[in-house]
Amino acid sequence: xxxxxxxxxxxxxxxxxxxxxxxxxxxxxxxxxxxxxxxxxxxxxxxxxxxxxxxxxxxxxxxxxxxxxxxxxxxxxxxxxxxxxxxxxxxxxxxxxxxxxxxxxxxxxxxxxxxxxxxxxxxxxxxxxxxxxxxxxxxxxxxxxxxxxxxxxxxxxxxxxxxxxxxxxxxxxxxxxxxxxxxxxxxxxxxxxxxxxxxxxxxxxxxxxxxxxxxxxxxxxxxxxxxxxxxxxxxxxxxxxxxxxxxxxxxxxxxxxxxxxxxxxxxxxxxxxxxxxxxxxxxxxxxxxxxxxxxxxxxxxxx
Numbered sequence: 001x002x003x004x005x006x007x008x009x010x011x012x013x014x015x016x017x018x019x020x021x022x023x024x025x026x027x028x029x030x031x032x033x034x035x036x037x038x039x040x041x042x043x044x045x046x047x048x049x050x051x052x053x054x055x056x057x058x059x060x061x062x063x064x065x066x067x068x069x070x071x072x073x074x075x076x077x078x079x080x081x082x083x084x085x086x087x088x089x090x091x092x093x094x095x096x097x098x099x100x101x102x103x104x105x106x107x108x109x110x111x112x113x114x115x116x117x118x119x120x121x122x123x124x125x126x127x128x129x130x131x132x133x134x135x136x137x138x139x140x141x142x143x144x145x146x147x148x149x150x151x152x153x154x155x156x157x158x159x160x161x162x163x164x165x166x167x168x169x170x171x172x173x174x175x176x177x178x179x180x181x182x183x184x185x186x187x188x189x190x191x192x193x194x195x196x197x198x199x200x201x202x203x204x205x206x207x208x209x210x211x212x213x214x215x216x217x218x219x220x221x222x223x224x225x226x227x228x229x230x231x232x233x234x235x236x237x238x239x240x241x242x243x244x245x246x247x248x249x250x251x252x253x254x255x256x257x258x259x260x261x262x263x264x265x266x267x268x269x270x271x272x273x274x275x276x277x278x279x280x281x282x283x284x285x286x287x288x289x290x291x292x293x294x295x296x297x298x299x300x301x302x303x
Contacts, residue, residue, distance in 0.1 A: 025093070030086030036198055037078055037162050044158035044202045052208045058268045059209040061228045066157040066207070077149060078162035081169040085162075088173040092180055092190075101177075102184040110184060119189045122179060123196055123241065129175050131245040134238040137168060146171070153205075154231050155273075161201035200241050204228075209263050216260035219243060225260045225274065229253050232275050255281050 052059065066074075096103040107115055137147035149165040156163075164172070176190065203210070204227035211223040222243055230237040236253035239246045246252035253259075258281050259274060272280075 022090075026087055026090045028086075029089045029093075030083050033086040033089070034079065034082035036194065037082055040198045040202045041078075041158040041161055044206055048158070048206055048208045052206075052210070056208065056210075058266075058271060059263060060271045061207050061209060061225065061263065062155045062273050063271050064155065066153070066155055070153060070155075071157050071159050074153060074157060074159040074163040077164060078159060080166055081162040081164050084166060084169040085173045088170075088176060092176050095177075095180070101180040102182070103180050103187055103190070104184055105187055107186060110186070114184075115186050115189065118183065118185055119192045122183075122185065122189055122193050125179060126175055126193060126197065127239060127241040128245060129178075130172070130240040131238050133171050134240075135251070137171070138235065138238070151231065151234065155207065156205040156228070156231055157207060158202045158205050160205045161198070196241075204240070209260070211260075211264070213261070213264045215264075216257045219247070223260055225263055226256060229256060229259065229274055229278075232273070233278075253278075 092101065092103070095101040104110070110118075134147075136142060146165060146167045150160070150163055150168065153160045153163065162169075176193075179185065180190070200222070203224060204222065206224050207228065209224045211221075211225075215221075216223055216225065219242075221241060222237075222239055226237050226239070226243065233253060236251055237246055237256065238251055243252060255278050259277050262268060262277055262281065263274075
């Protein structure tokens with residue numbers, strides 16, 4: 001057999017090996033992403049239905065339950081997100097193997113203190129990235145193409161956590177590509193981010209308030225009410241983990257703290273949608289005597 005033919009077959013075989021390995025790795029990471037989503041969303045969904053409704057029935061954020069068709073749509077959209085997330089995670093791994101990003105595997109390279117600090121900073125950085133990306137996607141020119149799919153659920157279930165348009169999914173997971181190219185990060189830091197992000201994403205779509213009385217007044221983390229209000233008002237409460245950016249930029253819903261306090265009040269009578277609660281609180285505010293020079297708040301509420 002001619003030498004060039006042997007070389008051609010060898011190279012072709014190697015190419016097939018690379019393609020097969022690449023597809024296998026993508027399949028593994030897509031499966032891991034999908035499994036992570038299903039485990040977290042299912043635990044939250046079952047906890048809501050079997051525990052929260054039993055012991056905290058008045059902390060529900062909506063009178064009606066998400067329909068089966070809605071949940072099926074949320075899971076279908078999330079399946080596409082899992083494919084995109086798994087594919088980008090595979091790319092991050094390939095870049096690491098090629099020395100094209102700054103992910104490292106030996107803790108001793110930078111020490112434990114750096115690992116702990118970098119874990120916290122990556123989460124804080126992701127919250128800032130999410131806030132600004134989220135606000136941009138709410139611009140009229142971008143909303144329909146990038147973010148409208150997620151807002152099909154005005155009364156979301158935990159399965160809405162990854163219910164994105166594919167363009168939005170790419171934007172969210174691109175944070176991994178960016179941050180791992182700029183800063184040295186141990187691979188466990190990315191695992192911490194994945195767990196933290198999935199936890200808050202599911203909690204934000206739980207439809208049942210779980211945070212303690214007074215939490216909304218603190219500057220610690222967002223609540224279930226915080227993100228649920230975003231799904232109903234559309235132009236408030238853009239933050240994912242923390243209330244910091246919304247409060248600094250004036251995008252926190254004016255009645256967020258009041259609505260939260262009303263929902264966690266043990267004396268609360270009956271279950272109403274957040275939009276109805278906000279309307280009632282707004283009406284009460286408007287009936288109060290206005291101080292000189294004080295204007296009534298203009299609040300966007302979707303009923």
